[in-house]
Amino acid sequence: MARRKGRMEDDVLALLNQHDQPQSAYALLDQMRLNNPKLAPTSIYRALSALTERGAVRRLESMKAFVVCRHGDEVDNCVMAICDECGTVEEHVAPSLIDDVSAEAAKSGFAPTRHVIEVHGRCSDCRFEGEVE
Amino acid sequence: MARRKGRMEDDVLALLNQHDQPQSAYALLDQMRLNNPKLAPTSIYRALSALTERGAVRRLESMKAFVVCRHGDEVDNCVMAICDECGTVEEHVAPSLIDDVSAEAAKSGFAPTRHVIEVHGRCSDCRFEGEVE
DNA sequence: GCATTTTTGTTATGTTATAACATAACTATT
């Protein structure tokens, strides 16, 4: 009954790649169910978890949704800019900025292991859509 | 049946203030139910939402939990450092750092409105607990 | 008092995520 190894991850990643906007786990599930109606949430979450661990996918904590990671090797050095109007996400690689954030936390002796840096706002396209503000 | 205005918010805030660690909405609900067994999730979420809006409380996006905001007037200028070992949270007010993050996002014309900056790791106490590493 | 607005209560449901266990597929050895 089980399919070939790693296939689930590939399918989920391929599906995520078809979208410009972050997708919720259940949105992915619904889409996967078009081909595989009995698919369970667990399968999606397992795939997302594995993809996340290897830096292929990122969970946007502030929107409970997942995006493909364009810079997997820099996964902990990114500032994510999320447009609240169109939903698109920009991945800014900025190691020095992450260092600065770490340094701030380190002021109290804190030793960082993971950074969540998400900025909400309006992207360039949306700001200049229709008229300049 | 409804109680005096704002009372719910006060109760939730008071309860949150009794904790050093962030609390999930349902953890708060369980505690409130000791006095008020029929309390519904809605009531907690409404209070948390109002408290968040006025900067008294913050949701830690990366852990689905809420903490009292020690610097309500600087609510969007904070770096939150979360100890994964003991759960304590430090609120670092760092406006210039937030400016830097904004500037990074602005490189592509993005106009930030809200910043989520959460750092996970180990706090000073936990690092030096037992022995120096 | 009476109408209006706001807060809280109530009921129901929607959404996100994981636990626990079963089975199929892959791997390596013989």
Place this chain on the structure above:
DNA sequence: AATAGTTATGTTATAACATAACAAAAATGC
């Protein structure tokens, strides 16, 4: 190609998080 061990996936159920929609009570303004 039998086997045993490991890993991936399937299956079932439920836990945890969050909101919608409507009702009732209190506060507010006239």
